[in-house]
Amino acid sequence: MSQLPAVLTIDGPSGSGKGSISKLLAETLGWHYLDSGALYRTLGIAALKEGVDITNEDATSNLINHIKLEFKRTDQGGWGVFLNTEEVGHLLQTEEVGRVASTIAVFPKVRSGLLAMQKSFQVKPGLVADGRDMGSVVFPEARYKVYLTASADERGKRRYKQLIEKGINANLINIIRDIEQRDERDKTRSESPLVVPTGAVYIDSSFSSIDEVVQQVLNIMK
Numbered sequence: 001m002s003q004l005p006a007v008l009t010i011d012g013p014s015g016s017g018k019g020s021i022s023k024l025l026a027e028t029l030g031w032h033y034l035d036s037g038a039l040y041r042t043l044g045i046a047a048l049k050e051g052v053d054i055t056n057e058d059a060t061s062n063l064i065n066h067i068k069l070e071f072k073r074t075d076q077g078g079w080g081v082f083l084n085t086e087e088v089g090h091l092l093q094t095e096e097v098g099r100v101a102s103t104i105a106v107f108p109k110v111r112s113g114l115l116a117m118q119k120s121f122q123v124k125p126g127l128v129a130d131g132r133d134m135g136s137v138v139f140p141e142a143r144y145k146v147y148l149t150a151s152a153d154e155r156g157k158r159r160y161k162q163l164i165e166k167g168i169n170a171n172l173i174n175i176i177r178d179i180e181q182r183d184e185r186d187k188t189r190s191e192s193p194l195v196v197p198t199g200a201v202y203i204d205s206s207f208s209s210i211d212e213v214v215q216q217v218l219n220i221m222k
């Protein structure tokens with residue numbers, strides 16, 4: 001049996017509730033949490049800041065060697081995402097950054113460049129890994145695997161509510177259209193497409209609350 005710390009992978013499209021559910025699961029289990037989308041998003045922010053051509057695979061992947069990307073405690077006690085020394089958490093969830101992240105995530109050199117960093121999160125007592133290819137590529141040997149999804153309309157409504165609550169201007173029709181386009185890009189890219197990983201339990205959260213899904217996953221783990 002593997003001596004590596006246990007991993008629970010939660011894969012699925014944007015807005016499936018993966019983020020909130022994975023964080024709650026990590027808290028409940030007392031495990032570490034990897035938000036792999038935040039790595040792609042932070043690289044996207046770096047590309048925007050440096051004015052790098054995001055259609056150029058070499059230019060975008062080279063950035064990985066030139067930036068310092070960290071998850072660490074903020075002065076307020078929470079967890080922050082740092083690009084070099086700047087806390088960029090407040091920029092991560094904008095639609096623009098999401099679009100850039102999804103665009104650069106198609107590049108094999110970007111994906112392989114971020115692989116070691118993602119693997120380094122597998123530490124004791126365990127890891128909840130949230131993303132698109134956690135159970136298929138990054139942690140194929142994970143002990144527990146979940147694929148979480150919801151309808152595009154439902155995901156759009158959730159995303160819209162989140163943005164409005166944060167005071168960010170949003171348009172529901174555009175958000176649903178963006179979600180559908182991003183799903184298409186994430187599912188059809190040749191490198192690590194969004195798939196239901198072998199051995200994953202499929203959960204549709206369209207009509208379930210976050211707490212219900214958390215409980216469902218904990219039951220599956222038992």
Ligand code: DC
Pocket residue numbers: 014015036037038040041098101102103105130131132133134182186
């Ligand atoms: O989960 P998210 O919306 O924060 O992810 C942003 C983008 O990053 C998403 O469109 C696809 C990409 N991504 C990926 O390709 N692989 C992952 N493991 C996580 C995210």
